[in-house]
Amino acid sequence: MKIITGNDLKSGAVTWWDGKGWSLSVNDAVEVADDAAAIIAGEEATRRVNGAYIIDAEKTDAGIRPAHIKERIRALGPTVRLDLSLDPSATPDRVL
């Protein structure tokens, strides 16, 4: 699946497009189809997100798993400080 991620303009927090707005949880991310570019342009114009882009991901039993390790680290937090993760279920196994 294709999903959109970016960073919140004011806080810099990693955010995920949930179909209506931006969520801090990757599990709220929704599949985007051909309208991804329009969503990104519109959301950046209203300054609800900064530097948005499309990534590959897959749905798993544990939730939505970005394809690349960099995006999984963005989703769950630094593997060396998972105590700082926004997701209480974050474990090194889920990141890796």
Next chain:
Amino acid sequence: MYSYDHYDQAMVDARVAEFRDQTRRRIEGTLSEEKFRPLRLQNGLYLQLHAYMLRVAVPYGTLSSAQMKVLGDIADKYDRGYGHFTTRQNIQYNWIKLEDTPDILADLAKVEMHAIQTSGNCIRNISSDQYAGATPDEIIDPRPYAELLRQWSSFHPEFLALPRKFKICVIASDTDRAAMKLHDIGIQMVKNDAGEVGCAFYVGGGMGRTPFIAPQIKAFVPLDQLITYAEACLRVYNRYGRRDNKYKARIKILVHELGLDEYSRQVEEEFAHLLNQDIEPPLAELERIKAHFADPAFEQGLSDDLDLSNPKFARWVKANTAPHKVPGYTIATISLKPVGGIPGDASADQIRLMADLAKDYSFDELRVTHAQNIVLPHVKKADLFVLWEKLVAADLATANLNAITDIIACPGLDYCSLANARSIPVAQKISQRFTDNGKEETLGELKLKISGCINACGHHHAGHIGILGVDRKGTENYQLLLGGSEGADTSLGQITGPGFNEDGIVDAIDKVTDFYLAERQEGERFLDTYRRLGMAPFKEVIYG
């Protein structure tokens, strides 16, 4: 240490006000990200994996207690309770909010600090020897010259849009503790045959994807021509450095492609021209700066005796202290590399404690080292045991300076948007392995450095053992390098062969260090044995 005059303070305060307005306009929408990005970068604000990251300048690594305390307070008030000391002798915060940044910069300005020129294609923070002004092996304190260069390079209108970033280092000792020859310009304070102090210039060093050791281009520049000569070096680079390809834009590529002779010829031509332009600051200004770096009020006639009956204290003294120029004093390094910890990280409480210890035991002064540790430069030996006990209580007394567990590691893929692989977990595994197997102390000096990408912020080229993380088809892979050094005997490490996964790289280091222990001759460090034997037997041990 240097204290701002009203010009310095006015410049920094004006910059805070300017950035506050720019941030407001960005949040309100009258500034696009495209226009705002270079403005925030000029104030040290990056957007990294998890949040904004703020890099705060620590000029030549020198801090007062009051400044260090504010760094701890910022970690608590605006970040998540910790900071990360960097290989540029700076500090970074990983969880900064854009909307808080003007307030952070205002807090910094109150203690004469800022984040200006910690990013962008300009002259970055000047680095220096962390033992400056304390060590007996320097010919002069290099910090006044580093400060003069800081003032010259701050907001220099000609050098704010260079082809690429530019790093300068100043040292005054043959024992290079600052990786001087791996800078764009390395300056070593020297004495000529007449006993006069001047500067030897090395130009075109650097790490990154194309590492070079800076060659010497001028053996002696008189002190009253220091800025003029530096300006000539920069002018030639600014004129001919490549702007079409960021990977070939550093001065090391220009010096390499032009050739040292031609680059030097052009610098000399420019230098001769500039000598007639009267751009050198008056020596009175240098004297004004020097007065800020006068020795503190050392007590005289103190004993060098130390009670080393506590074995743990004795080990820390042996590993983490260095000779001081004044009898009865020592230079103490606080390791930010606890066993299995994150290299360079310190909690807000630890940062504030180090500030207090500097106030009580080191004439109010601290230094950040490029190896991501903290130095208390002037500790009375009579106070050393009490100091150590306080460090022990705060988990800051790891006795491992320059040991295999004193690892330099960049933030890597855990934090950095440029990284290809994680650095910190590898450092943690090596630290734990070599502590558990007891080899750390046996190995002696062994500098291990890890970078999570080819940009080499973790100085992997200069490690006796270096590790470079790469992305191999979406999987982290680690290349092993041997034989690098950042000291007076600067050399670049060579890749051993195919890379490893995270566990494999730790096993490979175990093998090469076992081989070293079996082969070393009396007094040889790992690096010495490697240089004597060459790569081949080490490769054989690793790959069979």
